Amino acid sequence: MSISFERTQSIAILGGGPGGYEAALAAAQLGADVTVVERAGIGGSAVITDVVPSKTLIATADAAVAISEASDLGVQFYAKGQDGKPLKPQVAINLTGVNKRLLALARQQSDDMRAALIDAGVRIISGHGRIDGENAIVVSTGPGGTDFDRVEADTLVISVGASPRQLPSAKPDGVRILTWTQLYDMQALPEHLIVVGSGVTGAEFASAYMNLGAEVTLISSREQVLPGEDVDAAKVIEEVFKRGGMHVLSKSRAEKVENTGDGVRVTLTDGRVVEGSHCLMAVGAIPNTAGIGLEQAGIQMTESGNIQVNRVARTSVPNIYAAGDCTTFIPLASVASMQGRTAVFHAMGDVVIPLEELRVTANIFTAPEIATVGYSQQDIEEGQINGVVHKLPLAANPRAKMMGIKDGFVKIIAHQGSGTVIGGTIVAPRASELIYAIAIAAERRLTVDQLSRVFAVYPSLTGSITDAARAMHIVNKGEPAPAP
CATH class of the missing domain: 3.50.50.60 (FAD/NAD(P)-binding domain)
Structure with missing residues (x-):
């Protein structure tokens, strides 16, 4: 028209x-x-220099993880040595080719x-x-x-x-001290990447480079990574980070970052010093x-x-x-x-x-991803709106078991009494795709009962959304849907 x-x-x-x-x-x-x-x-x-290249880098990191974890699904990679015995190959990252x-x-x-x-x-x-x-x-x-x-x-x-954003005490030089727009000039995987800032950008790149095989230290000024995000989601990501070998320094603030010639030195406000090969400054825009x-x-x-x-x-x-x-x-x-x-x-x-x-869906491209829409659990706890929260661990999902997924959950937030879907959080691989169902429900003001009646393929990760909605059936008292 x-x-x-x-x-x-x-x-x-x-x-x-x-x-x-x-x-x-x-x-x-x-x-x-x-x-x-x-x-x-x-x-x-x-x-x-931002969304497209960074998410392409993350896709490569996801592929590296899939290869390294394939043995958990019974898929093994090997080559025969000169004596005929199998050798265990290593996953190698050609960062120049990736960039x-x-x-x-x-x-x-x-x-x-x-x-x-x-x-x-x-x-x-x-x-x-x-x-x-x-x-x-x-x-x-x-x-x-x-x-x-x-x-x-x-x-x-x-x-x-x-x-x-650039700090006078940590001026990016494009060689050792980098912004996220300068990462793609590196010719090889950093031996030890120090990431200053544990917001969305810092967490995404820390996750990606850890999964590509680099040693990573994440400096977070808050008590948890991803401050301001769903607490349960941030907890899952921090546990995954630590299990993967990342050094997470909570309640730490960088005072100064220096290029030492063959590496970087990060001085914290409490006097501690962290040394690495490169430093990514992810302190906002x-x-x-x-x-x-x-x-x-x-x-x-x-x-x-x-x-x-x-x-x-x-x-x-x-x-x-x-x-x-x-x-x-x-x-x-x-x-x-x-x-x-x-x-x-x-x-x-x-x-x-x-x-x-409240209608905007957002996603953090860590591994696993975090997707959100609408009201959060914190909003309910702070009394911003009358709501009920139900969280379903992803590990209980049959498709997740088949795929070897152990971390994550589906969380649905509904209005108290009417059962209208007003928000949700998903932590899972491809959470950015899964959140769409909850986003539609929130946009169209569907109740949890209406959401639960939509057929989900069995087995599928989306089945956790309908399962969580069914578990909230008691929320719907047949009252008119509100206008949150």
Whole structure:
């Protein structure tokens, strides 16, 4: 379905990451004259240096684990020695080959996205852009900022993303002290990788490099890894980390990181010193909003530099919208994409469903993965909403037993009385796929009884979702579903 306008609306988008890309496609579909300004490549850092390459690296780590654990399923690898006796081969990681592949995949994804925009009729300008008032983007397209292009439009969409946060006492050098965008230049697996920061990014890379065979030390300033996540889920991941040989230093904070020439030295605030071959700084991100004219345009921002947006991605300036990690909303690629589409739909008068944080699914790509949606158990315990929680260990699932899965669980959260599904947490291999069933239930306000009546294949990991829902049958008292 298309919308007809008396005149063609024009939309200019600063940043071609997930938010800008989806905004451009949506605007083109609705018949707008669309221009995208991007300095690095369509897809932005999410595709070129962040999400796509990191998850490709994690896929390689998963494959290494599958090979190393195959003997548990009765699959054995061996080669015959000169005496005819079997030799036990070792899993070897060609990190140069791995990094070459993942960067090639990232570039291919960027090229595919660029081609899709061109096919849709979107104009693409390569260069550094900044906002000039409420209706224009000025682009520096030549070397040294000598050439300029000016794009005027009815609506502007800002989607400039974020960059790794850097600390003065641990300045990344791209050789020994690294951000997550610099990891892919390593030619060999680090002998001992020290990861500073146990949030999502730190935990994902710590998990991946441990499973690739590196010695890993994870420095966490909190009592548990993944602070802010489901406590049961974080506990499972920390147990897996320690069982795999990772050194987890809880309640520890890095004060200084130094390149010693042939390694790194990390000094903690309590005086302890940790030495390794490389250090990954995973201490958060800062929005790329400095120096691009946002303040001059009257756009409200937080002290951290994030752009204030409402639920339709609109800023304090009526015709300027923003999407992605540069905003105050959840920093996820999927959210950026939805914000981009929502912004365009709202600007062009199409049907809009305002974004709601409780409807967002999120996933942490550790091994096993952690997927969440809606309310958490902590929300229930803190009294934010009346709810009931049921957790079912994955080890009881027949398919999990067949696959040799020992760690993980399915947790469903339902509204007290009506039994309406209002949230869930899954810890499992491919939890990112399994959470979709609970996300649909929460989105469509299904009860646990309705969820339990959906046929799950037997045997399957999804069977744990219906089993958990059946166990909550007593929750449903036949009351009308609430609007949480």
